Structures are given as C-alpha cells and as structure tokens.
Amino acid sequence: MRATTPRAWLVLAIVGLMAVLLAACEADEAEDPEDPDDGPEEADDPEEADDPEEADDPDDPDEADDPDDDPDEEPDEAPAEGGTLEVARSADVDNLDPHLATAFQSREALELIYETLVEFDQDLNVVEGLAEDWEYTDDETLVFHLRDGVEFHDGGALTADDVVATVERLTDPDSGAVAGINFGTIESAEATDDHTVELSLSAADQTLPAAFADANAAIVPEEAIEAETFDDDPNGTGAFEFDEWDPGSVFRLSANDGYWRDGPFVDAVNIRVVPEQSSIAAGLQAGEFDIGVLEDPSIVLTLPEEEVDIHRPDALAYRTLMMNQEREPFDQEEVREAITCAIDREEVLESAALGEGRVTGPFTAPEWQFDPYGGLDCDPPDPDHAMDLLAEAGHEDGFEASAIINSDGYATAVDEGQVLQAQLAEVGIDLELEVLESGVYVDRWIEPDFDVAVALNGGRPDPHNMYARYFGLDGDLNDVATHESEEIDSLIADGLAEDDVEARQDIYREISEQLNADAPWAWLYTGFEYRITQPDVDGFVPFSDGSMRSLRDVSIGQ
Amino acid sequence: MRATHWRFLVRRLVGAVLTLLGVSVVVFVVLRVIPGDEITVMLGTEAAGLTDAQRASLEAYYGLGDPLVVQYFGWLGNVLTGNLGVSLRSGQPVGGLIANALPITVQLAVMATIIGVALGLAFGMLAASRPGGLRDATAQGFGLLGLGTPNFVVGAVLIAVLSTQFGYFPSAGDYVGFFESPAANVGQQIFPAITLGTALAAIVMRTTRGSYLDMWQQDFARTAVGKGVHPQRVRWRHVLHNALIPIVTITGIQFGYLLGGTVVVEEIFSLPGLGRLVLTGIVQRDFAVVQSTVLVIAALFVLVNFLVDLLYALIDPRVKLS
Numbered sequence: 001m002r003a004t005t006p007r008a009w010l011v012l013a014i015v016g017l018m019a020v021l022l023a024a025c026e027a028d029e030a031e032d033p034e035d036p037d038d039g040p041e042e043a044d045d046p047e048e049a050d051d052p053e054e055a056d057d058p059d060d061p062d063e064a065d066d067p068d069d070d071p072d073e074e075p076d077e078a079p080a081e082g083g084t085l086e087v088a089r090s091a092d093v094d095n096l097d098p099h100l101a102t103a104f105q106s107r108e109a110l111e112l113i114y115e116t117l118v119e120f121d122q123d124l125n126v127v128e129g130l131a132e133d134w135e136y137t138d139d140e141t142l143v144f145h146l147r148d149g150v151e152f153h154d155g156g157a158l159t160a161d162d163v164v165a166t167v168e169r170l171t172d173p174d175s176g177a178v179a180g181i182n183f184g185t186i187e188s189a190e191a192t193d194d195h196t197v198e199l200s201l202s203a204a205d206q207t208l209p210a211a212f213a214d215a216n217a218a219i220v221p222e223e224a225i226e227a228e229t230f231d232d233d234p235n236g237t238g239a240f241e242f243d244e245w246d247p248g249s250v251f252r253l254s255a256n257d258g259y260w261r262d263g264p265f266v267d268a269v270n271i272r273v274v275p276e277q278s279s280i281a282a283g284l285q286a287g288e289f290d291i292g293v294l295e296d297p298s299i300v301l302t303l304p305e306e307e308v309d310i311h312r313p314d315a316l317a318y319r320t321l322m323m324n325q326e327r328e329p330f331d332q333e334e335v336r337e338a339i340t341c342a343i344d345r346e347e348v349l350e351s352a353a354l355g356e357g358r359v360t361g362p363f364t365a366p367e368w369q370f371d372p373y374g375g376l377d378c379d380p381p382d383p384d385h386a387m388d389l390l391a392e393a394g395h396e397d398g399f400e401a402s403a404i405i406n407s408d409g410y411a412t413a414v415d416e417g418q419v420l421q422a423q424l425a426e427v428g429i430d431l432e433l434e435v436l437e438s439g440v441y442v443d444r445w446i447e448p449d450f451d452v453a454v455a456l457n458g459g460r461p462d463p464h465n466m467y468a469r470y471f472g473l474d475g476d477l478n479d480v481a482t483h484e485s486e487e488i489d490s491l492i493a494d495g496l497a498e499d500d501v502e503a504r505q506d507i508y509r510e511i512s513e514q515l516n517a518d519a520p521w522a523w524l525y526t527g528f529e530y531r532i533t534q535p536d537v538d539g540f541v542p543f544s545d546g547s548m549r550s551l552r553d554v555s556i557g558q
Numbered sequence: 559m560r561a562t563h564w565r566f567l568v569r570r571l572v573g574a575v576l577t578l579l580g581v582s583v584v585v586f587v588v589l590r591v592i593p594g595d596e597i598t599v600m601l602g603t604e605a606a607g608l609t610d611a612q613r614a615s616l617e618a619y620y621g622l623g624d625p626l627v628v629q630y631f632g633w634l635g636n637v638l639t640g641n642l643g644v645s646l647r648s649g650q651p652v653g654g655l656i657a658n659a660l661p662i663t664v665q666l667a668v669m670a671t672i673i674g675v676a677l678g679l680a681f682g683m684l685a686a687s688r689p690g691g692l693r694d695a696t697a698q699g700f701g702l703l704g705l706g707t708p709n710f711v712v713g714a715v716l717i718a719v720l721s722t723q724f725g726y727f728p729s730a731g732d733y734v735g736f737f738e739s740p741a742a743n744v745g746q747q748i749f750p751a752i753t754l755g756t757a758l759a760a761i762v763m764r765t766t767r768g769s770y771l772d773m774w775q776q777d778f779a780r781t782a783v784g785k786g787v788h789p790q791r792v793r794w795r796h797v798l799h800n801a802l803i804p805i806v807t808i809t810g811i812q813f814g815y816l817l818g819g820t821v822v823v824e825e826i827f828s829l830p831g832l833g834r835l836v837l838t839g840i841v842q843r844d845f846a847v848v849q850s851t852v853l854v855i856a857a858l859f860v861l862v863n864f865l866v867d868l869l870y871a872l873i874d875p876r877v878k879l880s
Contacts, residue, residue, distance in 0.1 A: 092838065094600060094647050094842070095600075095647070096649075102600070102601050102602060102604045103602070173609060173611055173612060174611065174612070174615050175615075176612050176615055176616050178601070178604055231649045232649070245648065246658070246830070247645065247647065247648040247650060247655065247838075248655075248830050248834055248835060248838050249733065249830040250732065270732075272828070273828065273830075274828040275825045275826075275828060275834070276825055276826050276828070278714065278717070278718075279717060279826060279827070279828055282717045282718065282721035283721070285721050286720075286721040408841070438599065438602075438841065439592065439593060439598065439599045439841075439843060440592075440593045442598055442599065442602055442603060442605065443593045443598060445603060445606075446598065446603070446605060446606040457603075458603075476606065477603075477606050479606070480603075480606050
C-alpha cells in the first residue's frame with residue numbers, strides 16, 4: 001500500500017466532515033416540507049400583523065371578553081385547521097397535579113388540560129368559564145351555576161359533585177393544595193342539584209371569584225381525587241388532552257375533539273424545553289418554533305421585529321427590594337424611607353431591563369395601579385433628602401448591609417443588584433451583593449435570613465390575593481415581609497368584604513399609600529411577559545398573568 | 559487466559575466497585591449538604607406558606623421522612639437490584655430516564671471523539687511534519703484557539719451563525735434515534751459534536767505533535783531511515799504506530815470526561831442527554847435522579863478506562879496487563 005501524505009489525510013478529514021454536515025442539513029430540510037422559508041413574507045399582510053396590536057388595546061373590552069369570536073372575526077379566511085403548534089420555553093413542567101403545581105410553566109401547561117369555574121379575560125376581569133353564572137345570594141353564600149354538556153376527556157360529564165370534591169380538596173390542609181390559602185373563608189361546599197354548587201362562607205369574601213380563576217383551582221373529576229390519578233392520567237375538560245410527558249424534553253398535547261367551545265384549531269401542541277433562552281431566540285428565527293416564551297429583555301431585543309411578532313403584556317410579577325425589619329438599621333422607618341428615596345427606579349429599569357417595563361408602586365394589576373410614589377415623603381429620586389433622613393436616624397456616615405440575589409431565578413437579578421448598589425453608595429450605604437443559587441436563595445428568603453433581598457415577587461390579578469399574605473397579620477408570608485401594621489391589616493380586611501368596585505379601589509389606594517409611607521420594601525418595576533409568535537400564528541392573545549390558554553383559539557396559517 | 563490476566567481483571571473489578579461505592583457516598587452526602595430541600599426548591603417562595611402539617615404531608619408523600627442512613631442503604635440496595643429509584647418531580651423511574659438519555663450522550667461523545675481525533679491527528683501530523691515552520695505555527699495556533707475557547711462560546715457562535723444566516727437550527731424538534739433516521743439523527747448531533755470535538759481536537763493535536771516528534775527522534779526511527787527504508791514508510795508504519803500510545807491514552811481519558819462533560823453543550827443545543835438530566839436534577843434537588851445518574855456516569859468512566867487499558871495492550875504488546 002502506498003503511503004498517504006499528511007496533507008491528503010487532512011483533506012480527507014475535512015471533506016468527510018463537510019459531507020456529513022451537508023447530508024445533515026439536507027436531511028432536515030427534506031423532512032420539513034411544511035415549514036417553508038416564505039412564511040415570514042406572508043406576515044406582510046397588514047391585517048394579520050395588526051391583530052396582536054389590537055388585542056393589546058385595553059380599551060377594547062369586547063374583543064377580550066369573548067375570545068371565542070376571534071377566529072370568526074377574520075372575515076377573509078376561516079381559521080386554518082390542523083397542524084402541530086411548537087411552543088418553546090426554558091423550564092420544564094414540574095408536576096401534573098394542577099393543585100400542587102406551583103411553577104409558572106406547569107400552570108401554563110396544565111391550563112390547557114384543565115379548566116376553572118371562571119377565568120380572567122385579557123384585562124384580568126373575571127369572566128365565565130365552566131360556570132356560566134355566579135352570584136352572592138347573601139354576604140356569606142356564593143352560588144356557581146355550571147355549564148351544561150361539558151365532558152372530561154374520558155367522556156364523563158362535569159357535574160356539581162366534581163366541583164364540590166375539588167373545593168373540598170382545595171380547602172383540605174392535608175392535601176397540600178397551594179391555592180388553599182385563597183379559600184380560607186369557605187366553610188362548606190354543597191351540590192344543590194347537578195349543575196349548582198353553593199359555597200357557605202365564614203365571612204364576606206369578594207375575592208373568591210378571582211381565586212377560582214386561578215390555574216391552581218382547576219376543576220378535576222371526583223374519581224381522580226378518590227383514585228389519585230393526577231400523575232399518570234390527567235383528565236380535565238380543557239381544549240387539549242394529555243398525551244405524553246418526556247421530562248426535560250417535551251410535553252405533548254393533542255386536540256380534544258369533544259371540546260365544548262369552538263376549537264381547538266390545531267391538532268396538537270408540543271411544549272418543548274429549550275433551557276437556553278438564546279437557543280429559543282435562535283429557533284424562533286430559524287422558524288423551528290411557532291411560539292416562544294422568553295424572559296430576558298436583552299435576548300428579546302435581538303429578535304428582528306419585522307420577522308416575528310413580539311407580544312409584551314405587562315407582567316403582574318414585580319421587582320422589589322425587600323428590607324428585613326428584624327435587623328438593624330432596617331427597623332427604623334427613616335432608614336427604609338431613605339433607601340426608597342435614594343433609589344432611582346427609572347434608572348434601575350433602564351440599566352437592568354433595558355427600559356423594558358414600567359416603574360411600579362405596590363400594586364401591579366391593571367385596575368389597581370396608583371401613583372407609584374403616592375404616600376412617599378419624597379418624589380424620588382432625591383439623594384439629598386435620603387441623606388437627611390439617614391442623618392435623622394443617626395446614620396450620617398452611612399452603614400454597611402448585604403443583599404441576597406437569586407443568580408438563576410431570572411435574568412435581570414444581578415444587574416438590578418448592581419444598579420441598586422451603585423445608587424445606595426451615593427448616599428453612603430455600602431451594599432454587599434450575595435449572589436445565590438435558587439435553592440439557597442429561597443431558603444434564606446423564607447427564613448428570613450437577609451438584610452435586604454432583591455426579589456421578583458409573583459403577582460395576582462386581585463390585590464387581596466397578592467398583598468394579604470405579605471401584609472395581613474395572619475398572612476402566610478408575613479414573617480418574610482417582616483412588616484406588621486394594624487392599620488394595613490384592617491384595610492386589607494375592609495377590601496376583602498367590600499363588594500363595590502370603586503369603594504374597593506379607594507381602599508387599595510389607601511393601602512398603597514400607607515405601604516409607601518411605611519416603606520417596608522422599595523418597589524421597583526414590572527417587566528413584560530414576552531410571548532413571541534411567528535407571523536402565521538393566528539388568534540394568539542397574550543395575558544398579563546402569563547397564561548397561554550388562548551392556544552385553544554390559535555391556528556397556524558398556511 | 560493467563561493468571562496475570564485474571565489478577566489484572568480481579569484487581570480492576572475490586573477497584574471499580576470501591577470507586578463506585580465512594581462516588582455513591584459522596585454524591586449522596588453532597589446532595590444533602592447543599593442548602594435547599596426538595597420541597598422548598600419545588601415550591602419556591604410558596605414554601606414559606608406551608609404549615610407544619612402541610613410540609614409533613616408533602617414529605618410523607620415524597621418519602622423524605624426517613625433518617626439519612628436508612629435512605630442511603632435503601633437506595634443502594636435498590637440500585638444493586640437494578641432499581642434506580644423514581645424521580646420526585648416527574649414520578650418516572652430513573653432507570654427509564656437514564657435509558658432515554660444515555661444513548662444520546664454516548665453518541666455525542668463518540669462523534670465528538672471521532673471529530674476530535676480526526677482533526678487532532680491531521681493537524682498534529684501536519685504540525686510535526688515540519689516543526690517550527692509556518693504549517694506548525696498555523697496548526698498550533700488553531701490548537702490554542704481550540705483549547706482556549708470555551709464550549710459554550712463555540713456552541714453559541716455555531717447556533718448564531720447557522721440559525722440567523724442559514725435559518726438552520728439543529729436540535730429543536732423531536733430527538734430522532736440513530737436507527738430511525740441516521741441522517742436526521744446525525745444532523746441533530748453534528749453541531750454539538752463539533753462544539754465538543756474542537757476542544758478535544760486541540761488536545762489530541764498537541765499530544766500527536768509532541769509524541770510524533772519524540773518518536774521521530776528515537777533510535778528505531780533513525781535506524782530504519784539509516785537502513786534505507788523510505789522515510790514515508792518509517793513515518794507511517796513505525797513512528798505513528800508508536801506515537802499512538804499517548805494519543806489513545808489521552809483520547810480515552812477525554813472520552814470519559816466527555817460523558818460527564820456534555821452538560822453545557824446539551825443545555826445549549828437542548829439535547830435531552832445525561833448532562834441535562836443531571837443538571838435539571840441538581841437544580842430541582844431531584845435526589846434520586848442525580849444520585850443514580852452520577853453513579854451511572856461514574857460506572858461508564860470506569861468502564862472506559864478499563865477498555866483504554868485493554869486497547870493499550872493491543873497496540874503495544876510490550877505493555878503488560880498488570
């Protein structure tokens with residue numbers, strides 16, 4: 001055999017590699033005939049492109065109230081049927097039991113399988129769901145009238161008994177149901193006939209309808225509770241049926257043909273786990289995904305807006321700097337107020353989140369947003385006033401403190417910490433940053449074992465469900481908030497019982513101002529719940545609570 | 559088989575068992591030392607709202623109440639009978655999760671090794687063919703670049719270029735097994751394999767160059783050339799053959815590392831392999847998954863090392879199995 005020279009070897013190796021590479025590219029293209037590159041061009045159709053914008057308009061309640069009509073409102077074409085919707089997000093489902101699953105990604109996936117008695121519309125008003133009507137017959141009785149003809153995926157009919165069993169599971173402290181905290185006033189549930197459920201309350205509670213709209217309050221069949229089959233056989237009334245969960249990889253759903261609403265318009269939904277957000281962005285640009293869920297503004301801003309639709313509903317979750325009042329000097333109101341005055345929220349938003357969001361006060365839901373600075377002793381930022389306040393509290397030379405930061409919970413955390421560190425340094429406060437992995441952070445947060453915590457707190461559409469737990473004296477997170485105020489506690493109780501919306505707003509405005517005045521935390525900003533869709537995805541409606549239940553209305557254009 | 563071979567086998571086997579026992583203890587302890595119990599991690603900040611009764615019922619539900627020693631020996635006993643436990647999160651048997659993930663990672667490691675060795679050998683020989691020359695400098699420059707560039711950068715660049723320029727994203731869809739469709743499967747693995755392979759290529763290149771030049775200086779090579787054997791024949795027959803030994807060793811060790819070191823690449827390219835299984839397991843404090851997967855990776859590492867030793871003896875009969 002003649003010897004080959006090294007040069008020939010090199011050429012061989014490179015040619016071989018390139019051949020494999022080319023073969024791979026071609027193979028994939030050949031297998032994907034339904035994904036033509038001309039997809040983005042079709043998006044130039046102005047009507048289609050405008051649609052999401054219109055849906056964003058909060059002044060257009062009709063459209064949001066009745067998403068069912070959406071597909072019919074397209075006069076030029078009927079919704080295209082069929083196809084598989086590929087959804088990409090970075091985290092996996094963590095639990096198939098809708099009452100135990102807390103992670104956003106689980107709730108959002110399970111919402112497609114299970115449904116609730118009532119729902120939120122796009123403006124976060126409570127609208128009908130499995131119940132077509134509900135009423136408070138007196139202060140302490142709430143009655144739900146169920147829709148007729150709704151079936152679970154296994155063919156069983158939805159009855160009042162299922163609702164009663166669900167409510168009993170939700171309110172049973174031993175069940176571990178995470179929404180239980182919102183149903184504390186329910187004493188008993190009773191089926192008065194096949195389609196009517198009567199809840200007896202221990203006290204007036206106007207927040208229950210909103211609490212029943214929560215994904216964690218999904219209605220499950222009575223038999224599933226008895227047989228505990230949530231983990232291997234999810235059986236709901238939703239638009240999609242559970243097919244398969246391949247942990248860490250994909251969560252597969254297929255259309256429920258017997259769904260009681262119009263739709264769904266696609267055959268299947270695959271929710272894929274793509275851990276790296278930049279890989280999701282790349283996949284969206286390559287047309288591999290129909291919908292992508294992103295959190296990091298710096299990655300979203302790299303996406304070409306002319307190629308994909310970027311939906312930016314305001315998030316309910318909010319960034320805040322929590323101060324531990326069990327530690328000095330944060331037990332002094334002047335110190336906390338000084339910190340609040342020293343922080344430039346606009347600058348935090350600009351630097352950490354590239355301006356993607358809005359500065360916020362205590363309440364973040366659309367109907368409950370008041371002046372973010374109302375009740376504060378300064379119109380921030382006001383470092384001079386902050387220094388005066390510090391001097392008043394005996395800290396004219398400043399002090400040292402440390403902040404815990406969640407390193408892997410969300411993208412902007414460390415940046416927020418650094419901006420806050422720089423801003424507080426200007427008034428003499430030396431903030432040391434402790435960047436911690438999620439598990440450690442949560443442990444320290446719960447304890448609470450921190451001076452201050454850079455936090456992302458989840459939001460709820462109803463202010464009661466959001467704030468009673470932190471600032472009500474009996475709240476389950478009151479030990480973490482470390483702020484005890486009789487005044488706020490009694491205002492929270494008033495807000496719970498008040499049935500007039502305007503009167504409720506007055507109460508929550510008062511709470512908001514009082515919270516700013518007490519300054520237990522410095523509220524910073526809310527971001528966006530980014531949802532990125534391909535131009536040929538029709539009927540997608542983004543929600544502030546992150547929900548993707550509009551997938552039941554979505555179709556994929558040709 | 560000769561007695562020395564048996565002795566070698568038995569010694570390696572005992573060593574392997576001890577190593578794996580050690581790994582099992584370390585993993586078990588480390589997992590429980592890191593702060594954040596699985597319930598807290600699972601519920602996140604919601605865990606603050608748990609009453610004692612709720613926490614106790616969740617612990618009972620997930621079987622976390624037993625003392626640690628009982629948990630450890632329970633786990634070990636199960637592993638010995640082939641039961642790797644059940645994932646706390648997904649409720650699925652860990653054995654099944656590993657069975658799904660393992661082929662992906664092994665294939666990735668094999669492909670990366672092939673790419674790494676092919677490129678490394680070619681560049682190494684090229685560099686050694688004229689030491690100190692331009693070729694050498696160029697090849698070494700590439701080597702340095704390969705060694706110095708972290709995997710995640712190579713991967714990110716590959717994805718960025720391929721998806722934005724060519725609209726090609728390799729790993730978004732369902733993972734396709736090799737026997738279902740070899741072309742599609744290789745298509746999904748090729749970029750991650752290149753990402754890992756380039757780092758390996760750099761190491762192989764440097765080893766090849768060094769070892770080749772070293773052998774070229776040896777008496778047997780000089781003698782052969784002196785006796786009139788054609789230098790090309792000496793180069794390929796004698797020198798390369800001898801130079802292969804350190805290359806095989808380094809490749810074997812690197813292959814072992816690849817099996818456990820695919821975490822970053824699997825994360826970037828969303829390949830559902832072992833690395834991702836372990837990483838998600840750690841983040842979620844899914845003890846059963848992490849413990850058993852790490853044990854399997856360790857066992858593979860031990861196995862690969864053993865095979866490398868055998869290969870060693872095959873290439874060079876002078877190497878005794880002892």
